[in-house]
Amino acid sequence: MGRFSYIETAPVPERALLLGIDRASSPWPVDRSLDELERLAYTAGAEVVARLTQRLDRPVPRTFIGSGKVEELVGMVRRLSIDVVIFDDELTPSQQSNLEHAVGEPVKIIDRTALILDIFGRHAKTREGRLQVQLAQLQYLLPRLRGMWTHLAKEQTRGGIGSRFGQGESQLEVDRRMVRNRIAALRRQLETLERRREVQSRARVESPAFRIALAGYTNAGKSSLLNRLTGSSVLAQDKLFATLDPTTRSLALPGGRVVTVTDTVGFIQKLPTSLVESFKSTLSEVLTADLICKVVDVSDDDWKRHLAAVESVLADIGADERRAITVFNKVDLLEPSERMGLARSHPDAVVVSASSGFGIDELMERLSREASSADRLLTAVIPYREGALLQTLHEQALVLNEEYLPEGTRLVVKAAPRLAAELERYRVL
Ligand SMILES: Nc1nc2c(ncn2[C@@H]2O[C@H](COP(=O)(O)OP(=O)(O)OP(=O)(O)O)[C@@H](O)[C@H]2O)c(=O)[nH]1
Ligand SMILES: [Mg+2]
Known part of the structure; x- marks a missing residue:
């Protein structure tokens, strides 16, 4: 001590x-x-x-x-x-x-x-x-x-x-110089970890599942939504920045397709730029997602300002070009008339309550539609020795037609971009 x-x-x-x-x-x-x-x-x-x-x-x-x-x-x-x-x-x-x-x-x-x-x-x-x-x-x-x-x-x-x-x-007990040395040492440790994470995430990016990231203002209900969607039990609290480290869970959408959902650190107005910088690797989850769900607590009077702050951080980190949907959460706290007004004025948004489960089925349908709209249609003949690939296709792609030929299984599928790329070598149409 x-x-x-x-x-x-x-x-x-x-x-x-x-x-x-x-x-x-x-x-x-x-x-x-x-x-x-x-x-x-x-x-x-x-x-x-x-x-x-x-x-x-x-x-x-x-x-x-x-x-x-x-x-x-x-x-x-x-x-x-x-x-x-x-x-x-x-x-x-x-x-x-x-x-x-x-x-x-x-x-x-x-x-x-x-x-x-x-x-x-x-x-x-x-x-x-x-x-x-x-x-x-x-x-x-x-x-x-x-x-x-x-x-x-x-x-x-x-x-x-x-x-x-x-x-x-x-x-x-240290002076400035020692603090500087400590900073340099931390940087080196982080670089090592970052390189390791890059290797891991390269492996993950190659994993073909469609990836969804939950982003939003702190306390918007991102962790609660992850729990509600995937039946997990990530810490959700009425405190700011309850979540700092991203958590990823898989989710089976209607139709049986499996995607991943990642819960991320919350945003806040006047977020110190040094912090945005140091959380870049956490936020890279958002940057590499196929779909960003902007989760908004609409029971907060300031939700519009919160959403604007989130969008500006997303733009800062270069994630504003990615496909995104808006999810209005905590609508159990609104009057039915307010809820309907919101749905009418924002027809593109999905209205849910992570607490009561309201709108969750609709959100799942929407996620399923979003995932399949990025799909590519192609026909491939998969050799019989590629059993694992065949199984992945059945889990993560939409198989429209399947035929057994002497040289392999001929499939007409709609698959997410990364999976479609993997099929390229067996593609016939
Ligand atoms: N009434 C109501 N409360 C909710 C709902 N969703 C989340 N909450 C509550 O809002 C608080 C924050 O929820 P979290 O899921 O921790 O929010 P978060 O976005 O993960 O927050 P941070 O990780 O701190 O950024 C908790 O007290 C939740 O119980 C909802 O749909 N309705
Ligand atoms: Mg959280």
């Missing part, structure tokens, strides 16, 4: 104050954005006791908020015994340290990025996920080391948000 004992979770929730800027130009009203920040804070184990906002079009370089606001903040922090102030926007290291000076120790000043990094650190389960989060945390920490130094040392005995950064490392 060394000099500092380490406490997993703060025994008493930290008292948090949220601070947001009200920009005329922002697509998100400040209250909405702070509602979301509050849910993030709650997920990280803090209790939000106050909010402060300021109308401002551009942040003030030195302290992000104006000097009058800083005074107001200091007053509130004292009066309400605040432990941590959470800014909704990313602070520069110097803004952070200037603000820390203003409020005085031991009050922490953090931002949305640090909060998300903290949650990711708690929820990452796989080795790769943990390494990615550690890397992102150290990259965040590095330019802030001076300001956070004494602070973190104190913090380590108290726990709470931000204190788990670089978890599992004796990071407190």
Whole structure:
């Protein structure tokens, strides 16, 4: 353990104050954005006791908020015994340290990025996920080391948000250079893992099943939908970023065709770009899918903004050209009239409830149609020694006609692109 004992979770929730800027130009009203920040804070184990906002079009370089606001903040922090102030926007290291000076120790000043990094650190389960989060945390920490130094040392005995950064490392005894070395080592480890994953995913891409990825805003119900569709029991929780590591399950669609469905990490507005970067390999599940299901929680008043945020991340990672459908989830929470209105105004979307099972059959039908519309029609003669291929065809393709010839089985099939490519060598028509 060394000099500092380490406490997993703060025994008493930290008292948090949220601070947001009200920009005329922002697509998100400040209250909405702070509602979301509050849910993030709650997920990280803090209790939000106050909010402060300021109308401002551009942040003030030195302290992000104006000097009058800083005074107001200091007053509130004292009066309400605040432990941590959470800014909704990313602070520069110097803004952070200037603000820390203003409020005085031991009050922490953090931002949305640090909060998300903290949650990711708690929820990452796989080795790769943990390494990615550690890397992102150290990259965040590095330019802030001076300001956070004494602070973190104190913090380590108290726990709470931000204190788990670089978890599992004796990071407190190290200086900047050692943090840099650690970053380089993490990068190397991740590269090795990534290469291994590439080999695996090449093997998978060669597996011919039609692949569906569930993508969407955090808490939209992606994991619940995976569970409902495939009868699995992936963790689904009313917390943000419950899922960090992708899970893939197979699913038999009506007609008997087998496809795979992958649950992925959720998106959020103002997702730190460093995180998008470090989760690229997770998101590659989305990038290589044959079909993306954009899952939307339509019971949330902000669902349109959520969908827009998801679409913009998809565009960022280059997945916006892929075939996609929209799935409106949680319609059990809507009035029947609202549900019908939604279906009418979005005839292309599928309306479901992962909880009640409403619309799931229709979703399966739709997935089946989507899978077969990508199919190619061809005729092939499969030699009798290719028993496994024949079986795969019966499971994953639509066999329209089958005839036994002396040289093999002659099949007329509709098969997904990857499977059709595999048949190319036996193709006769
Ligand atoms: N009422 C209702 N609640 C739902 C439905 N689907 C999911 N939920 C609830 O919504 C919360 C989030 O569900 P998850 O399946 O964990 O959502 P997710 O998209 O996987 O979320 P992250 O992994 O955190 O990004 C849970 O409390 C679910 O029980 C639904 O159709 N109706
Ligand atoms: Mg999930």
